[in-house]
Amino acid sequence: ELLLEGTTSVRRVVLGSSTAVYGEGKYRCGKDGDVYPQPRRVDALERGIWDPPCPICGGAITPMVTDESVVRPTSAYGLSKLAQEDLVRLLGERHGIEWIILRYGAVQGRAQPFxxxxxxxxxxxxxRLAHSQxxxxxxxxxxxxxxxxVDDVARANVAALAGGRAHTVMDLARILLRVAERDIVPETPGRYRVGDPRHAVPDVSRMKAAGWEAQIGLEAMAREYWQxxxxxxxxxxxxxxxxxLMERTGTVRVAR
Incomplete structure (x- = not known):
């Protein structure tokens, strides 16, 4: 209403969205080509089967970089972000207001509230490391x-915001241990969070074409946050x- 009344100098609305709108994202099957698997079944996760199968033949599939053409959120958070995107598009086009949607990747960095x-x-x-765990x-x-x-995020002003570099969560944990000079091995006790995609690596080719590229590596990111x-x-x-809380509400569970 404030924008329509013309009492502000706002000319463009920017929405901070998330790559969570992609859900499981894009995979490739040797038999069926590019596929977009359904959300992983809880009964499979309970048995420690982490990778989604091909939705057509049920065979093994390989994760691919996910472009912005298909959105299939698998979590309440992803659904809420997609709803916000739809609202911005609807009202922006209806009232002639410019809009940009930024889909953030896994943003990390200093000053992230602990x-x-x-x-x-x-x-x-x-x-956990700071408490010797x-x-x-x-x-x-x-x-x-x-x-x-977060510094790379602050520099970016494009519609598909991420870094374009795939790392495993284990990579991040090992790098942090090296930065913190701790000689321990990360634990994988079989816990999982319902609704999480197995892999999430968005396509950032349009962003690079516009002249943006992530500059801060994973080790520098981890070192700065640890300090x-x-x-x-x-x-x-x-x-x-x-x-x-997450275990009590069933958000995080343990595979049997």
Missing amino acids: QNAYFGALRIFAL TPQLLEDGNQLRDFID WLTAQPNLDTYFEGADH
């Missing part, structure tokens, strides 16, 4: 994610309460 220990792999791993990884740690530093986190006062074990 009080929220529900999401953010680097934050959760670093917080071993990082615990969901599933087997081989999930692919496009980790991107920031360990300098903070009142560093409590927030992850314990988050773990208990």
Whole structure:
């Protein structure tokens, strides 16, 4: 209403969305070509079967870089972001207001609040390490994610925002351990979060064509966050309460 009244100088609306709208994303099957698998079944996750099958033949499939053409969110968060995108498009086109949608990848980096220990792999791993506890990884740690530093995010002004570099969650944990000079092995006790995609690596070719490219590597990102986190006062074990709540509500479960 404020925009339509013309009482502000706003000429463009920018929405911070998420690559969570892609859901499981794009895969390739040797028999059926490019496919988009359904959300992973809970009964499969309970048995520790982490990789989704081909939705056509049921065979093994290989994760691919996911472009922005297909959106199939598998979580409440992804659904909420897609609804926001639809609302921005609808109202923007109806009222002639310019809009841009930024789909953020797995953003990490300094000043990421450690009080929220529900999401953010680097934050959760670093917080456990700061309390001399071993990082615990969901599933087997081989999930692919496009980790991107918050400084790179701040520089980007394009519609598909990520870093274009695939790393496993295990890669991130091992790099953080090296940065923190801890000689321990990350744990994978078979826990999983319902609704998480197995792999999430978006296509950033349009962004690179516009002149943007991520500049901060995974080790520099981890080092900067570790230095920031360990300098903070009142560093409590927030992850314990988050773990208990997610287990109690069935958000995080353990494979049998």
